[in-house]
Structure formats: structure tokens, C-alpha cells
Amino acid sequence: MIDWLNSTALTVFGVGTTWAEVLGFVTGLLNVWLLIRQHVLNWPLGILNVLLLMVVFGTAGLYADMGLQVVYVILGLYGWWAWLYGGAxxxxxxxxTTTRAEWLGLAVAGVLLTGGLWLFLDRMTGSTVPLADALTTALSLLATYGQTRKLVESWWLWIAGDLIYIPLYGYKDLWLTAILYVAFLTLCVLGLRAWRKAIG
Known part of the structure; x- marks a missing residue:
């Protein structure tokens, strides 16, 4: 199965694109569309998406992003439960909206995650982009946590992450994934607007 997922499905900008990246593209778009609509099925579809992207990132040497997918599975299971039963x-x-105390906690966690991952990736792996990989990983974790709690400002964290992910994936010749993150950026803006309206 892994061999098939890593086989070339099509060519994008002269670079072979694997089945894992193509399927990650499709499931990623559907996942965010369901998230915007606050549909609980975004969580199981998101789990499938991150398993596919784990294969893509591992092959590309984006080790923090690959490891991040494991955490996404755990957060996906938690988010699925929280959306159904986590309210009063x-x-x-x-x-x-996010409280001031939550923002403080997210900021401290973000600095610690970015710094720790940056040191780890720089000293313990062959990552060619340790700071960008660490920062996007931290932003993604914080944004996903915020979405498990339905915090409207979590969309801003995704927007910041996407603005870094797009050139990062282009640099790594993951062009279909870079295009996916352009679509994610657009969907994040729509999600921010939709969730603001949901507050009233």
C-alpha cells in the first residue's frame, strides 16, 4: 500500500506527484469545507487526510510535519469527541471567542514548541528548513487545538501558518500540496467569516 501511495499519479510543474499527495489534496479540501460548515464528519475525514500527508511529508524529509500528523490523529479523535460532547x-x-488567558497559554505554548522543535530539527535531523518546519508545526498544533474548542480566532493561526506553508512546500517541490495550501488559505478566510457569524 505504501509503495502505491508513493508511486507517481501525475506530474505537476514538471515534478512527479504521488497518489498520497493527490489523495491528501482531495481529502484536505473536503475536510476544511466540512470544518467551515461545523460538520462533525470533518474529524474522521481529517484523520484520513493526515495519515496520507504523513506519507507525503516523510518522503519529502519534512520530519516535524510528518510527526505532526500523529498528533493530528490524536487531536482529531479529541475534536470529534469534543464537538459532540464537550459543551456545557x-x-x-x-x-x-478566545479568552485572554487562552491567548496567553497559546502564546507560551507556541514559543516553547517552536523553539524546542527548531533545536531538535536543527541538531538531530537532516532537515533543510528547521525553523520554518518548527514554526509551521507549532502554528498548526495551536490552530487545531483551537478548532477542537471551536475558538473563532483559530482561523487566524491557520492563515499565518498557510502563508508560510505555501512557499515552504514550493521550495520542497510539493507543488500540489502548495496549491492545496493556497486553497486552504482561501477556505480559512471563509471559515473565519462563517464562524464570526455563528457567534452572533
Whole structure:
């Protein structure tokens, strides 16, 4: 199965694109579209998406992004449960704004994650982009956590991450994934607007 996922499905900008990247593209778009609509099926589809992207990133040597996918599976399972039962009285969650204390916690976690991952990737792996890989990983984790809690500002974290991911994936010749992240950036803006309206 892994060999098939790593085989070339098509060529994008003169670079072979694997089945894992093509399927990651399709499931990623569907996942974010369902997330914008606050549909709980975004979580199981997102888990499939990150398993596919784990293969893509491992092959490309983006080790933090590959490891991030494992955490996404865990956050996906948590988000699935939280959206159904994480509200008051084990009810469904509703969209809300991020509190000042939550922002402080996210900022501290972001600095620690970025710094720790940067040192690890720079000293312990062959990563050619340790800082960018660490920063995007930290932003992605914080954004995903925010979305498990339906925090509207989590879309801003995704937007910041996408603005770094797009040139990073282009640099790594993952052109289909770079295009996917352009689409994600557009969807994030739509998601931000939709979730703001959901607050009232």
C-alpha cells in the first residue's frame, strides 16, 4: 500500500506527484469545507487526510510535519469527541471567542514548541528548513487545538501558518500540496467569516 501511495499519479510543474499527495489534496479540501460548515464528519475525514500527508511529508524529509500528523490523529479523535460532547452538560460545543488567558497559554505554548522543535530539527535531523518546519508545526498544533474548542480566532493561526506553508512546500517541490495550501488559505478566510457569524 505504501509503495502505491508513493508511486507517481501525475506530474505537476514538471515534478512527479504521488497518489498520497493527490489523495491528501482531495481529502484536505473536503475536510476544511466540512470544518467551515461545523460538520462533525470533518474529524474522521481529517484523520484520513493526515495519515496520507504523513506519507507525503516523510518522503519529502519534512520530519516535524510528518510527526505532526500523529498528533493530528490524536487531536482529531479529541475534536470529534469534543464537538459532540464537550459543551456545557456534555452538549455540542458552540463557536466562541478566545479568552485572554487562552491567548496567553497559546502564546507560551507556541514559543516553547517552536523553539524546542527548531533545536531538535536543527541538531538531530537532516532537515533543510528547521525553523520554518518548527514554526509551521507549532502554528498548526495551536490552530487545531483551537478548532477542537471551536475558538473563532483559530482561523487566524491557520492563515499565518498557510502563508508560510505555501512557499515552504514550493521550495520542497510539493507543488500540489502548495496549491492545496493556497486553497486552504482561501477556505480559512471563509471559515473565519462563517464562524464570526455563528457567534452572533
Amino acid at each position: 452538560g456534555r452538549s455540542e460545543l458552540v463557536v466562541r
